[in-house]
Amino acid sequence: MAFLHDMRFRAYFYQIVAIGFVALVGWTMFSTASGNLAKQNIATGFDFLTRPAGFVITESAIAFEATDTVGRAILVGIANTVKVSLLAAIFGTMLGLGVGIARLSHNPLLARLALVYVELLRNVPLLLYLFLWYSLIILILPPVKQALHLLPGVYLSNSGLVVPAALVERGGIALFACLVGGAAAALAIRIASTRRRVATGQSNHGGLIALAALLVPALLLWLANGVAVNWDFPTAGKFRLTGGLHVRPEFVALLFGLALSVSANVAEIVRAGIQAVNKGQWEASAALGLSRGKAMRLVVLPQALRIIIPPLTNTYLTVFKNSSLAIAIGYPDLVMVSNTVMNQTGQAIETIAIFMGVYLALSIAISLLMNWYNAHVALRER
Amino acid sequence: MKQALLSICAAALGLAAAGSASAATTLETVKARGKLVCGVSLATPGFAAPDDKGRMQGFDADICRSIAAAVFGDGDKVEFVPTNINTRFQALQSGEIDVLSRQTTHTFSRDASLGLDFGPTVFYDGQGLMVPKSLGVSSAKELTEAAICTLPGTTTAQNISDFFRAINGKFELVVFESPDENRAAFYSGRCEAITSDRSDLASIRAVANNPADYIVLPETISKEPLAPAFRQNDSQWGDIVSWSVWMLMAAEEKGITQANVDEKLKSEDPDVQRMLGATEELGKMLGLDNKWGYNVIKSVGNYGEVFERNVGEGTKLGLTRGPNALWNAGGLIYSPPIR
Known part of the structure; x- marks a missing residue:
């Protein structure tokens, strides 16, 4: 029975007992509540999530109709x-x-x-x-x-x-690609220029170049009439x-x-x-x-x-x-x-x-x- | 740590005990407590709102009083518990209140899935819309594209969505949790219209700076029969709630009022004698005093008196009887025979 005197064993033992007790209390509460609900004939479960909602939400970050669930x-x-x-x-x-x-x-x-x-x-x-x-x-x-x-x-x-509201009619994907690509390029340029500055001790125009890398592709696409926007x-x-x-x-x-x-x-x-x-x-x-x-x-x-x-x-x-x-x-x-x-x-x-x-x-x-x-x-x- | 565990243990035991403590019938519980605990609205003038002396007044409050009078012979043995619109059913299910008299619509799904039953309809209501007169609108159908203010509670949001879906119109719904914010948004012009039960609209209109500036549109877009609710599987208690309400209606039909109820004790009419407990022992069958009917009418009057005193044309709400007139006067209020 030497392990009973082992500090580590005892520490684990107490923790397991504590966790078990909390779980037991939680389970008792849950089963009492659901038992009482069932006894009173109150509907339980998550089936209602798939029913149609039937009400409108005017302000919504994602599309929503009253007929949705x-x-x-x-x-x-x-x-x-x-x-x-x-x-x-x-x-x-x-x-x-x-x-x-x-x-x-x-x-x-x-x-x-x-x-x-x-x-x-x-x-x-x-x-x-x-x-x-x-x-x-x-x-x-x-x-x-x-x-x-x-x-x-x-x-x-x-x-x-x-x-x-701006509704992009054509070239939306191209514009998005230009912006993402530009951002990635700008980030890379900025990191490289900072390294260079640390290494050489001389300031360079890394920030400006990065900004240009971010904006120029999108601007060129716009000027080349690659994007059509419909204003609502x-x-x-x-x-x-x-x-x-x-x-x-x-x-x-x-x-x-x-x-x-x-x-x-x-x-x-x-x-x-x-x-x-x-x-x-x-x-x-x-x-x-x-x-x-x-x-x-x-x-x-x-x-x-x-x-x-x-x-x-x-x-x-x-x-x-x-x-x-x-x-x-x-x-x-x-x-x-x-x-x-x-x-x-x-x-x-x-x-x-x-x-x-x-x-x-x-x-x-x-x-x-x-x-x-x-x-x-x-x-x-x- | 040990103490914390002990207290959790005690709480868990308490919870288990609460689960099994529902053996006593509601009538026994109420009698042992010495008062009825009745769930009402927070503050809805005309239905349940404290007056300047702190006494709860209103149509729903009087329904509570009539039940207390039937049980105790004293309509004032009621504790009014203001219930939130979201937790009112839980308050009833958990036994916190004995009866819910809170402008609650009797619907199929509530009846079937919430572990409660409804008494007789005490007020036939319907959802309507109110607009400022200056808007120049005379029908709800003209309100497409308008913004409409409402409370999240009940089925109002769903009804108004259904209404506009049926006429294929779009609208903007603005939902407020607090009735005060809801009213404020409507009066300030954030919304063109406000929607709620017609009785509630009358109550909202009554507190406007100038009530004459607002009109309730003619459409009633839903049926809202308001009824008291009680826990299911307790028929005796259900009978007491139902017959207390029907007693009010029967009293109006028989012309018994709060003022003349003592005279009517000597009435020759066998119906009246039975109702007031002068003959036969109807009260005993419900487990109540034989004079229960007398007590109900003595404490709140008949249905017509309750209506006129709280929401009738002489009050700020100014509602006409409409569908809430007696059946023999063209309305829907009808009591089964008390015999």
């Missing part, structure tokens, strides 16, 4: 959630980086303004901001009948922004504008609210990250003759990045989960679509299980991606 409706909800959180994360990070650096500015006015911005956004619940932005949009902008005509084909009203201009219908591309106020209010909330969090993370970089780095950069801006960009920020990434992961997870507040202002995200489904099928447990599963899976995906990036930029000790 409930499963596809939920997919539309997922796509809408991903769309708005991804855009909010991108815009919020760019804005937050600027504000975070401004917080450390030697200009007192700029630094204080950035401080006020951060504190105002961080200390009021996001839901209230969403109501505020949405109310501002629908109360201040005129109804669609008196839409503001900003530019030819561009209208702004409380039903959103309508712009002409919005026209005044009976009640509202038809045709064109609609950016709806629900989406804008949500994107705006989420992006601002991300930016405030990112600003604080960036500030903390920069301040955590040793002062000696600034002094060494100054001694080498780098300006403050260059020191920030080339020396301090890259080191701050290592500290910034882990808390940034949290911020991205939060924005993704916060996007479920969309339901308050009428943006059809995953939760809103699920709610409608729940009402029509009455199968709340299954529907909630689906959307919790989706949030969990996507959150874990974000974490894994950020952890990979973190490992990539982390300091490698030699």
Whole structure:
């Protein structure tokens, strides 16, 4: 019985018992719940996913008709959630980086303004901001009948922004290929030029050449008349504008609210990250003759990045989960679509299980991606 | 860690116990508790909304009171639980509430798949559309291409989609979780029209700055018979809910009102005598006091009184009886004989 005194064996043993116990509790809950449901004659299972949805979703990132299945409706909800959180994360990070650096500015006015911005956004619940932005949009902008005509084909009203839509009639694939190929070439050129600069110590025009590689093929294709674009201009219908591309106020209010909330969090993370970089780095950069801006960009920020990434992961997870507040202002995200489904099928447990599963899976995906990036930029000790 | 495990264990046991605790009938549970727990809407003027003294008022609330009066002889022995539109059925299934009186439409799939049964229809409703008068529209069919605001709940989103699919028209659907945001979006012109049950539209119109600026279009695009719901497989409780409602209807038919119910105790009409418990012992058959009918009418009045007091023409909602008139006055309200 010597193995009973083996620390490793005991550690594994306790862990296995703990896991087994959690699994048992989970299974008991599941079987009790499904037993009770069956006893009360309540429908269970996921068959409802293949039934026709029967309702329309006006704002959808993927095509959707009322005759499509409930499963596809939920997919539309997922796509809408991903769309708005991804855009909010991108815009919020760019804005937050600027504000975070401004917080450390030697200009007192700029630094204080950035401080006020951060504190105002961080200390009021996001839901209230969403109501505020949405109310501002629908109360201040005129109804669609008196839409503001900003530019030819561009209208702004409380039903959103309508712009002409570009429908590529011919050469779409060629244009796409040119852009992708150009981007790949630009990336390769930039890497090569950086290597060369590091090796020779002489600056070259790598950036400019890369930009040309990105744009010139597409431009040539355009000039050679390889692409035909049909512009779909919005026209005044009976009640509202038809045709064109609609950016709806629900989406804008949500994107705006989420992006601002991300930016405030990112600003604080960036500030903390920069301040955590040793002062000696600034002094060494100054001694080498780098300006403050260059020191920030080339020396301090890259080191701050290592500290910034882990808390940034949290911020991205939060924005993704916060996007479920969309339901308050009428943006059809995953939760809103699920709610409608729940009402029509009455199968709340299954529907909630689906959307919790989706949030969990996507959150874990974000974490894994950020952890990979973190490992990539982390300091490698030699 | 050990304590955490213990508490999980306790929670699991509690859950298993809750699963098997449904042995007592609903009537026994309600009587033992000393009050009825009734699920109503959050705040829908005319159906269920607290007045300035905090007392729950409305059509649905009075249905709850009539059931409480049948059981306890006192219509105020009710605890009103505001239920969310998404979780109302779960609240009933789990036993959190005894009866759901919440503008709930009786439909096949709800009846067949949600483990509940419906009582008699208390209100014949239908989905309609409301528009500002200034829009110059007189029929829902003219609303193609319009934006329409609605709540995610019930079957409204599906009905309106079906309606426009049938006339092959496109429209923009804007769905709000909160009734306040829904109304605000409609009043600000974000949507040309708002759709809901007609009774609900009347309630929305009643709180507008100028109710006369809005009209409800003539089309009724769906049938929405609103009925109280209770858990299935409890016939005794189902009978109590159903007959409390029918008592209200029968009372109107017999001309018994809250004011004259004491006089009517001396009535010579054998129907009235049976209803008020002066003769025979009908109440006992339901497991109730023999004066249950008297108690119901004494506490809320008859069906007509409940209707007029909460949603009738004298109220802000201003609804006419329409299909909710008695069967002998051209409506659909009909009680089986109480004998």
